[in-house]
Amino acid sequence: MRRLLAVSALLVTAAVCVTLDTSRAAGVPAIHAVIPTRDAVASQHVLVVLGKSLKRFASFAVRIPDVPDVEIPRESVTAIGGATLVIRVPEDLASLALGSVLLVARNRAGLETTFPVTFTEAAPRIGLFGEGEIQGTGVFGSVDASSGGAGSSATGVLGTATGSDLANVRGVRGVASGALAVGVLGEGNTGVQGKSTVTALRATLTAETGDLAVFEVAGLGVMARIDQDGVGYFDGGVQSSGADFAETVALREGDAPEPGDVLVIDADGDRRFRLSSRASSPAVAGVVSTRPALVGGVLRGADGAATARLAIVGIVPTKVCDEGGPVRRGDLLVSATRPGHAMRAPEQAAPGTVLGKALGDVPEGAATIEVLLQAR
Numbered sequence: 001m002r003r004l005l006a007v008s009a010l011l012v013t014a015a016v017c018v019t020l021d022t023s024r025a026a027g028v029p030a031i032h033a034v035i036p037t038r039d040a041v042a043s044q045h046v047l048v049v050l051g052k053s054l055k056r057f058a059s060f061a062v063r064i065p066d067v068p069d070v071e072i073p074r075e076s077v078t079a080i081g082g083a084t085l086v087i088r089v090p091e092d093l094a095s096l097a098l099g100s101v102l103l104v105a106r107n108r109a110g111l112e113t114t115f116p117v118t119f120t121e122a123a124p125r126i127g128l129f130g131e132g133e134i135q136g137t138g139v140f141g142s143v144d145a146s147s148g149g150a151g152s153s154a155t156g157v158l159g160t161a162t163g164s165d166l167a168n169v170r171g172v173r174g175v176a177s178g179a180l181a182v183g184v185l186g187e188g189n190t191g192v193q194g195k196s197t198v199t200a201l202r203a204t205l206t207a208e209t210g211d212l213a214v215f216e217v218a219g220l221g222v223m224a225r226i227d228q229d230g231v232g233y234f235d236g237g238v239q240s241s242g243a244d245f246a247e248t249v250a251l252r253e254g255d256a257p258e259p260g261d262v263l264v265i266d267a268d269g270d271r272r273f274r275l276s277s278r279a280s281s282p283a284v285a286g287v288v289s290t291r292p293a294l295v296g297g298v299l300r301g302a303d304g305a306a307t308a309r310l311a312i313v314g315i316v317p318t319k320v321c322d323e324g325g326p327v328r329r330g331d332l333l334v335s336a337t338r339p340g341h342a343m344r345a346p347e348q349a350a351p352g353t354v355l356g357k358a359l360g361d362v363p364e365g366a367a368t369i370e371v372l373l374q375a376r
Contacts, residue, residue, distance in 0.1 A: 259317065
């Protein structure tokens, strides 16, 4: 039997799956599911009944063990079309009904069907939940916006949830079990789109081993994945709009280098750097990156400590001056006495002083040109 469980447009604070009694008496309208929930605004238990021709039911009651049937007032039942009923359970009845009870639905001929329902205060809050068996559909939403003009909007399925509990508040939730089962499947020009002012897309791995994300191309197999340790594997390599590899480093107190400035190792602090100001310094380290392609290292230092992204490999815009003479493309560069600048290297540059090779000309004065970093 195909089952469908769905609830929307309610502030939900309690919801559990319902096991349906399939022994329906002849002539009773079809009911597919009953979902117990709670209206957080009105602080009232609610039953959402889904099916067809539900308006044909004449009355409802709650059957509690060892207690006579308690009738639900007709004014507490609201029909939303013929497929959905919202039953607001009176508080005096709800206090007796916590736990497992039976919802009794009667048609005009007095024939009845019962449905097991479990009321609970602690179940997760769910904006939308769908369940379907093989060849079935848990939740299906369809909308045709082909005739709409530019800027028109349409939504097939919308799930909303309000709350601060990340573990229990969900707009749309897909649950699947099995190695190849899929909780939520998105298809189309855009399969799944996330839009948020905080986190557009979040992936949570609940096992000790596995992958946070796997990306496949139909017919080609897995092209990329991110494992449980956050390590990324990319079949076609990684491409970025940046141009260098940089490390996050600590700076000497008082230094505030800019992108393009040359940095040297600070002799007065471990793993600390400062603005260069010595010609052909053997402590030359790299250049403050303008737009790194990849940033390595997580600096764990004192709060508020000044840091910089130090480019150590790649092509980097660098401040270069004519202190060592006019700079031509291909010239080796070393640090200059002008703070944060590089200059043309002498003919016999000492080992450890070369920063890289100039990729542009600086015939006089100072300018920022691209430099191929090659420390040696």
